[in-house]
Amino acid sequence: MKLFLSARLIKYTALGALVFSLLLCGTVWAASFTPPGGQEITYNPSGNFDVPILRDGSVTYTHVDQSFSLILCNGYGDVYYLNMLRERNNYQAYKGYVKYRGFSLSGCSTTGEVVMLRIKATSVMPEYFSIVSTSVRWGSTLYILNDVFRWLNSTTMAGYENWYPFDMSCSVAMYIAEGGFS
Amino acid sequence: MVVVKKPGTRSLSAAVIIACFLPILLSAQETPLDAPPPLIISGVNQAVIIDRLIAARAYRNIKAGRPADHGIDFALLDKEMERYRPELEKFDPAYYGVLWETYERMKAYVTDPNSDFVRAVQNPGSVEFEGRNPLPAAAFVDTASQAMNATPPGRGTHEVNREAGRSIGELEPLLSDKAKKTLSDISAMPETTVSAREAKLRVIEEEIAAWEKNCDRLEAAVMLEILRGMCAPVQPDSTLPRIDADALFQEEITRETR
Numbered sequence: 001m002k003l004f005l006s007a008r009l010i011k012y013t014a015l016g017a018l019v020f021s022l023l024l025c026g027t028v029w030a031a032s033f034t035p036p037g038g039q040e041i042t043y044n045p046s047g048n049f050d051v052p053i054l055r056d057g058s059v060t061y062t063h064v065d066q067s068f069s070l071i072l073c074n075g076y077g078d079v080y081y082l083n084m085l086r087e088r089n090n091y092q093a094y095k096g097y098v099k100y101r102g103f104s105l106s107g108c109s110t111t112g113e114v115v116m117l118r119i120k121a122t123s124v125m126p127e128y129f130s131i132v133s134t135s136v137r138w139g140s141t142l143y144i145l146n147d148v149f150r151w152l153n154s155t156t157m158a159g160y161e162n163w164y165p166f167d168m169s170c171s172v173a174m175y176i177a178e179g180g181f182s
Numbered sequence: 183m184v185v186v187k188k189p190g191t192r193s194l195s196a197a198v199i200i201a202c203f204l205p206i207l208l209s210a211q212e213t214p215l216d217a218p219p220p221l222i223i224s225g226v227n228q229a230v231i232i233d234r235l236i237a238a239r240a241y242r243n244i245k246a247g248r249p250a251d252h253g254i255d256f257a258l259l260d261k262e263m264e265r266y267r268p269e270l271e272k273f274d275p276a277y278y279g280v281l282w283e284t285y286e287r288m289k290a291y292v293t294d295p296n297s298d299f300v301r302a303v304q305n306p307g308s309v310e311f312e313g314r315n316p317l318p319a320a321a322f323v324d325t326a327s328q329a330m331n332a333t334p335p336g337r338g339t340h341e342v343n344r345e346a347g348r349s350i351g352e353l354e355p356l357l358s359d360k361a362k363k364t365l366s367d368i369s370a371m372p373e374t375t376v377s378a379r380e381a382k383l384r385v386i387e388e389e390i391a392a393w394e395k396n397c398d399r400l401e402a403a404v405m406l407e408i409l410r411g412m413c414a415p416v417q418p419d420s421t422l423p424r425i426d427a428d429a430l431f432q433e434e435i436t437r438e439t440r
Contacts, residue, residue: 105311
C-alpha cells in the first residue's frame with residue numbers, strides 16, 4: 001500500500017513538474033502585439049534566432065538572444081529588435097536585428113541586421129525615421145530593405161519601403177510593440 | 183380509442199421536436215454567420231493597412247472555397263480611401279500615392295482568379311513573390327510555410343544554405359532523362375563521399391552547359407551556385423566562425439567612445 005502511494009506520488013509530481021515547465025515555456029517565450037485594426041503579431045522579446053552576416057566575403061551566423069530597448073513591428077508582421085547606440089541633439093542611431101515574416105523571396109534569409117536613424121523634429125520638419133535592414137540570399141548576395149516613415153498619429157507610423165536590388169515600392173505602417181524612444 | 187394526455191407529455195413532445203429540428207435550425211443559421219460582413223475601413227489606422235485587410239479577407243475566402251473577392255466591394259473601398267485622402271495627404275502629400283499603388287496591386291491580386299496571390303493560397307509554396315509577400319499573417323501560421331521560411335536557430339552555415347537553396351529533387355524535373363538516370367546512379371553512392379558530391383556537381387554542370395541555348399543563363403548560374411553550395415563538403419558547426427551578438431554591440435560602442 002505504502003509502495004503504491006509513493007509510486008502515485010512520484011507520478012503526480014512528475015506530471016505537475018511537466019505541466020509547470022510547459023506553462024513556464026509558454027509564458028517566457030510568448031509576447032504579442034496587435035496593430036490597431038490589424039492582425040496579431042507574436043514574437044520572442046529576446047529574439048532567439050540566428051542572423052546571417054556577410055563579412056569579408058563569407059557568411060557567418062550570430063545568434064540573437066538578448067534584451068532590446070525598442071521592438072518595432074510593421075503591418076506585414078516583420079519584427080525589428082533595436083538598441084540605441086548614439087544620441088545627439090538632433091538625432092538618435094539604433095542598431096539591431098530583424099525577423100521578417102512578410103519578406104520571403106526564395107533563398108533570402110528571414111532574419112537580418114538593422115540600423116535605424118531617428119531624426120528629431122525641427123521647426124521646419126517633423127520627426128522621421130529611416131530603417132535599413134538586410135537579408136542574405138543564397139548565402140552570397142546581400143539584399144537591402146529601406147523604410148522611411150513618421151508618426152501618422154499617436155499609435156501608428158506610416159511611410160514607404162524600397163528594396164535593393166529590385167525597386168518595388170510599397171506603403172508600410174510601423175508600430176511600437178515594446179519599449180520606446182528615449 | 184382513448185388518448186390519455188398526461189401533463190408532461192406535451193412538454194416532452196415539444197422537447198423531442200426541438201431536439202430533432204435544432205440541428206437544422208443551427209445549420210440554417212450558419213450560412214449567414216459563415217459569410218463575413220462586407221469589408222469596411224473603420225478609421226485612418228485601417229486605411230494605412232488596407233492591403234493587409236484585403237489580403238486577410240481574401241485568404242479566408244479562398245480557404246473557405248469562396249471567390250477571393252467575396253464580400254469585398256472595391257467601389258465602396260475606393261470611396262473609403264477617397265474619404266481618408268485629405269487626412270493622408272495632409273500627413274504627407276506623396277504618401278497617399280504609394281498607399282494607393284499598394285492598394286491597387288492587392289486589388290488586382292484579389293479580383294483575378296488566376297493571380298499569383300490566389301495560386302499561392304491554393305497551393306502553398308508554388309509561387310515566388312519578388313520581394314514583399316502579399317499573403318496575410320494567417321498564411322504563415324501554416325507549419326509548412328513556417329518551415330519553408332524559418333532560419334532554424336543554432337544551425338551551421340552549410341546546413342542553412344543547403345536548406346535555403348533548392349534541393350536536387352526539386353531540380354530533377356528540369357533535367358534531361360539521361361541526367362536523371364546518372365543522378366539516380368550517383369544517389370546510390372554514399373552521400374558523404376567526396377567523389378559522390380563531385381560526380382553530382384559534374385553532371386549538373388554538364389547539364390547546365392547544355393542549356394545555354396534554351397535557358398536563362400542567369401538562372402543557370404544561380405542554380406550552379408546553389409549546387410556548389412550543396413555539394414560542398416560539410417563543415418562541423420564548431421569550425422564555423424560565429425559572432426556573438428553582445429560582442430558585436432560592444433564592438434560598436436567601443437568604436438563610438440574612441
